[in-house]
Amino acid sequence: MAEIKIAAETRTEFGKGAARRIRREDKVPAVLYGQGKDPVHVTLPGHDLMLALKNSNALLSIAVDAETHLAIPKQVQRDPLKGFIEHADLLIVRKGEKVVVDINVVLEGEAAPGALVVLENSSISLEVEATHIPESVEVSVEGLEVGSQILASDLRLPSGAALAVEDELLVVNVTHAPTADEIEAELEEAEAEAGIERDESEDSPAAEAADPELADPSAGGDDAGSSAE
Incomplete structure (x- = not known):
């Protein structure tokens, strides 16, 4: 997999308020960690990061200050409704490392x-x-x-x-693969367990059997008498 290069900025502000300000600028707070080094807190361009993380195992080349880190995403937090990236934890790796x-x-x-x-x-x-x-x-x-x-x-x-x-x-x-009859039977069983009663449609065979006029609208009733006249 080719490396995806992203330019980062060192992050010096922390907390919820700082994170909201970062996101308003279409950036994402993130942290780089691993290899026995102290965590590096950065901000990343939101659009670039979103495109890079379309592959959940993307190999990122993060340039921050005078250093470049190879990293893979370990945890990405997204807004549950809108789906934008809220925060990213990136694991620093080395070539050849498993x-x-x-x-x-x-x-x-x-x-x-x-x-x-x-x-x-x-x-x-x-x-x-x-x-x-x-x-x-x-x-x-x-x-x-x-x-x-x-x-x-x-x-x-x-x-x-x-x-x-x-x-x-x-x-x-x-x-x-279940048949249509098996699917219908499972649905009826699930509805029965949930206490759901089906309403008989006027067009159903059961409804027609209960009311002959539904089966043959011309039989009986006032309309039939009017036709006779």
């Missing part, structure tokens, strides 16, 4: 007819070189039958990567 990161699992192919593919773990923890973090791990489900499973040990890992989870971790589970 780090443990969560890599997205991407499914490829189509399972056998009637099979439902369930992605039990959408990401997998891998130990990789800090400067060679893969974007994803691809998993083929082409032609898999009901009952098939893919464990962590079955994954084809990128070069230089090693599992940081148990070999038996279930990643993909292939089950029977």
